Amino acid sequence: MKLDDLAAGVLAGERRSVARAISLVEDGSTELPALSELLYPNTGRAQTVGLTGSPGVGKSSLAEQLVRAGRSRGRTMAVLAIDPTSPFSGGALLGDRLRMQAHATDPGVFIRSMATRGHLGGMALAAPEAIRILDASGKDLVIVETVGVGQAEVEVASATDTTLVVVQPGWGDAVQASKAGILEIADVFVVNKADRGGAGDAVRDLRNMLRMGPKVDWGPPIVKTSAVSGEGIDELWDAIEQHRKQGEASGDRQARRRRRVIDEVKSMVAFRLGERAAIRLRQDSGGLAADLEAREIDPYRAAEILLKGVAGSNDAGEATIGERNG
Amino acid sequence: MKLDDLAAGVLAGERRSVARAISLVEDGSTELPALSELLYPNTGRAQTVGLTGSPGVGKSSLAEQLVRAGRSRGRTMAVLAIDPTSPFSGGALLGDRLRMQAHATDPGVFIRSMATRGHLGGMALAAPEAIRILDASGKDLVIVETVGVGQAEVEVASATDTTLVVVQPGWGDAVQASKAGILEIADVFVVNKADRGGAGDAVRDLRNMLRMGPKVDWGPPIVKTSAVSGEGIDELWDAIEQHRKQGEASGDRQARRRRRVIDEVKSMVAFRLGERAAIRLRQDSGGLAADLEAREIDPYRAAEILLKGVAGSNDAGEATIGERNG
Numbered sequence: 001m002k003l004d005d006l007a008a009g010v011l012a013g014e015r016r017s018v019a020r021a022i023s024l025v026e027d028g029s030t031e032l033p034a035l036s037e038l039l040y041p042n043t044g045r046a047q048t049v050g051l052t053g054s055p056g057v058g059k060s061s062l063a064e065q066l067v068r069a070g071r072s073r074g075r076t077m078a079v080l081a082i083d084p085t086s087p088f089s090g091g092a093l094l095g096d097r098l099r100m101q102a103h104a105t106d107p108g109v110f111i112r113s114m115a116t117r118g119h120l121g122g123m124a125l126a127a128p129e130a131i132r133i134l135d136a137s138g139k140d141l142v143i144v145e146t147v148g149v150g151q152a153e154v155e156v157a158s159a160t161d162t163t164l165v166v167v168q169p170g171w172g173d174a175v176q177a178s179k180a181g182i183l184e185i186a187d188v189f190v191v192n193k194a195d196r197g198g199a200g201d202a203v204r205d206l207r208n209m210l211r212m213g214p215k216v217d218w219g220p221p222i223v224k225t226s227a228v229s230g231e232g233i234d235e236l237w238d239a240i241e242q243h244r245k246q247g248e249a250s251g252d253r254q255a256r257r258r259r260r261v262i263d264e265v266k267s268m269v270a271f272r273l274g275e276r277a278a279i280r281l282r283q284d285s286g287g288l289a290a291d292l293e294a295r296e297i298d299p300y301r302a303a304e305i306l307l308k309g310v311a312g313s314n315d316a317g318e319a320t321i322g323e324r325n326g
Numbered sequence: 327m328k329l330d331d332l333a334a335g336v337l338a339g340e341r342r343s344v345a346r347a348i349s350l351v352e353d354g355s356t357e358l359p360a361l362s363e364l365l366y367p368n369t370g371r372a373q374t375v376g377l378t379g380s381p382g383v384g385k386s387s388l389a390e391q392l393v394r395a396g397r398s399r400g401r402t403m404a405v406l407a408i409d410p411t412s413p414f415s416g417g418a419l420l421g422d423r424l425r426m427q428a429h430a431t432d433p434g435v436f437i438r439s440m441a442t443r444g445h446l447g448g449m450a451l452a453a454p455e456a457i458r459i460l461d462a463s464g465k466d467l468v469i470v471e472t473v474g475v476g477q478a479e480v481e482v483a484s485a486t487d488t489t490l491v492v493v494q495p496g497w498g499d500a501v502q503a504s505k506a507g508i509l510e511i512a513d514v515f516v517v518n519k520a521d522r523g524g525a526g527d528a529v530r531d532l533r534n535m536l537r538m539g540p541k542v543d544w545g546p547p548i549v550k551t552s553a554v555s556g557e558g559i560d561e562l563w564d565a566i567e568q569h570r571k572q573g574e575a576s577g578d579r580q581a582r583r584r585r586r587v588i589d590e591v592k593s594m595v596a597f598r599l600g601e602r603a604a605i606r607l608r609q610d611s612g613g614l615a616a617d618l619e620a621r622e623i624d625p626y627r628a629a630e631i632l633l634k635g636v637a638g639s640n641d642a643g644e645a646t647i648g649e650r651n652g
Contacts, residue, residue, distance in 0.1 A: 033626035040624035054380060128625075152478045261618050261625060262607050268629035269603035274596025281588050292587050298366035299454075299587060300359035303594035 003031055007038035013076075013138045018110055021133045022080075025126050026114050032129065039136040044257075046078075046135035047244055050157030051145040052185075053166030058192045061227035062166060062236075063143050064102070067109055069237045070141055078139040080130055081113035082123050082146045082156060110139060125271060127156045128264050158185040159260050161253055162243045164236075166190045167206070169198030183209055186220045188239045194224040194231055218246060277306045329357055333364035339402075339464045344436055347459045348406075351452050352440050358455065365462040370583075372404075372461035373570055376483030377471040378511075379492030384518040387553035388492060388562075389469050390428070393435055395563045396467055404465040406456055407439040408449050408472045408482060436465060451597060453482045454590050484511040485586050487579055488569045490562075492516045493532070495524030509535055512546045514565045520550035520557055544572060603632045 009017025021039075024032055049066075051059050063079045070077040103109035114130055127144060134142045144160055146153035157163055165186035183206075191202045203222050210220070221239045225232035247253030281289050281302075288305065291297040297305075335343025347365075350358055375392075377385050389405045396403040429435035440456055453470060460468045470486055472479035483489050491512035509532075517528045529548050536546070547565045551558035573579030607615050607628075614631065617623040623631075 270600025277595035
């Protein structure tokens with residue numbers, strides 16, 4: 001398929017084109033910059049929602065419930081599940097396939113899990129590009145779901161307009177959520193599996209932990225949900241809408257988006273130059289790498305030498321930005 | 327304290343110097359390169375052991391049991407707990423302080439949690455430097471414990487000589503471990519909390535998942551432990567020793583260490599150049615950043631322009647490695 005046709009297909013919201021474009025992201029294709037150029041002017045319309053929490057708290061079912069809630073309100077929906085690519089799980093998640101079936105014939109829904117095989121600097125670079133494809137395809141709301149709960153996952157889930165942090169009763173307690181470093185990124189807390197006992201305790205624990213944190217403009221609401229009974233899904237939808245409106249009114253959303261794209265460009269530059277440095281380090285047979293191994297030179301010094309090699313003599317950062325048409 | 331004295335203190339294994347050196351890492355101090363130069367020739371002796379698994383599986387108690395096991399065998403031990411720095415947890419973990427007390431008067435043990443505040447590219451860069459400090463201080467075995475379980479945590483835990491992956495009965499099941507992408511990094515599996523029911527099931531599930539994975543030289547053993555009763559800790563110790571011996575004999579350990587230090591230098595270079603690019607992007611008022619926001623230029627194109635600015639004209643990577651004495 002020609003790239004112009006692919007871009008046109010994405011913009012028309014064609015399922016096959018969207019799937020193919022996301023595969024290009026997954027594979028770290030060299031065609032991405034050209035595709036990005038065609039799609040980027042048509043992005044920025046979708047509301048993006050991050051969904052994170054420990055494995056097993058029910059993020060996938062919750063995403064599915066949000067899709068239903070959105071559809072019943074006439075909104076088009078996309079779910080992007082970021083899979084950390086275990087060779088054991090084979091790339092696609094079981095739940096993904098199950099959920100797919102329920103919405104397989106609805107053109108207003110696109111659900112996809114994306115493996116990040118280390119191309120492009122992993123999920124931190126792949127996720128925003130895939131989100132933009134879904135955005136450009138005309139979906140009103142894009143849900144980004146991470147499987148694990150770690151530094152990189154937290155970064156991906158928080159690189160959205162509204163971040164949901166999901167816990168479950170007895171998931172440990174609020175101390176575990178706190179230890180995982182995910183309390184402070186939440187715009188909305190979800191205590192899922194509220195049909196089981198202990199949801200009230202989890203809400204109380206979260207409230208107590210939040211009280212210990214810094215004061216902020218937006219105090220994250222805590223919503224109890226049950227993906228089984230559908231309890232609380234309407235409240236969750238309203239909380240997301242509320243956060244969107246507040247962000248638009250205060251300018252927070254705009255500011256957050258601006259920071260995000262700068263961070264992304266920075267990561268791209270860093271990743272590419274890091275790759276360049278690694279290639280040199282490997283090519284430099286009998287040189288730096290051997291000296292490092294023999295402990296004749298330490299990593300900082302090696303990095304400094306490579307920096308000079310990669311970045312030329314512009315070491316103090318005085319050089320001006322390159323020509324726009326360069 | 328002068329840097330020479332600090333380095334001498336670390337090499338003498340003085341607790342205060344070691345603590346202070348790790349604080350420098352935590353703070354992203356500009357003195358690190360100079361300190362690293364002094365310590366690096368004295369590293370490489372310690373066996374490093376990574377410990378990862380979902381929050382709440384009992385990694386901290388397991389680390390403490392391994393410290394006891396090592397001490398009873400006359401080995402000196404260090405534990406480095408990587409804290410993803412929640413403002414809610416205040417940096418130091420509760421369990422850390424409790425464990426500290428049991429070994430507070432034993433000069434053969436050093437336990438420390440380290441917050442990574444985003445300096446130096448986060449835990450991926452901070453952890454190896456802190457590990458080297460503990461190595462240089464003369465500890466025989468350095469245990470690195472991560473709190474979360476995500477891409478970055480998995481990378482840190484697997485950047486060691488021997489990686490332990492801890493699960494608990496009913497932690498979900500092996501499918502959850504598989505989804506979290508941590509099966510393939512394990513050199514040894516630990517099914518902790520074996521005093522509770524269901525440990526046998528967890529072992530069986532893991533075995534089944536492993537059978538589906540790629541064939542490897544070292545088939546990771548699965549050890550059942552209980553931090554409460556001490557069950558299985560001796561077996562775990564033996565499994566770690568076994569892995570060390572096999573790695574030394576096969577050359578795997580050496581090869582793994584070589585890849586690790588190259589990855590680290592690459593990350594350092596990438597991080598520094600990324601920072602440089604971000605500064606330019608911010609300084610370039612009314613330019614690139616505004617064009618990005620107005621969607622007149624896409625992130626790939628912006629990255630390309632910055633790459634030219636940061637890396638000079640050495641765009642095709644043809645430039646030679648800089649002068650060693652440069």
